[in-house]
Amino acid sequence: MxxxxxxxxxxxxxxxxxxxxxxxxxxxxxAVKDFGTSLANGEDNSEAKMVQAVRTIDKAVTKGTLHPxxxxxxxxxxxxAMNKAKAE
Numbered sequence: 233m234x235x236x237x238x239x240x241x242x243x244x245x246x247x248x249x250x251x252x253x254x255x256x257x258x259x260x261x262x263a264v265k266d267f268g269t270s271l272a273n274g275e276d277n278s279e280a281k282m283v284q285a286v287r288t289i290d291k292a293v294t295k296g297t298l299h300p301x302x303x304x305x306x307x308x309x310x311x312x313a314m315n316k317a318k319a320e
Contacts, residue, residue: 252295252297253295253297256291256292256295256297256298257292257297257298259288259292260285260288260289260292260297260298260306263281263284263285263288263289264285264289264306264310266281266284266285267281267282267284267285267310267313268313271313271314271317278314278317279314282310282311282314285310286307286310289303289306289307290303
């Protein structure tokens with residue numbers, strides 16, 4: 233455990249950030265999963281779910297939780313799946 237006051241503060245901040253990042257990543261995974269299930273079931277609201285997933289991913293990048301390239305890859309996969317479903 234840290235002995236120096238500033239190191240203790242950093243440890244506290246890192247714990248707060250770890251929890252925040254975990255919550256944001258969980259929201260991203262949930263949004264992507266909801267989109268995938270609605271797309272697989274052929275629901276009408278799959279386009280709205282796609283928009284929600286993309287917004288959630290963009291917010292995660294803004295917060296610094298996801299790397300921009302990771303977000304771009306995830307959004308690309310979502311768009312590709314949506315376009316494939318529309319074509320069918």
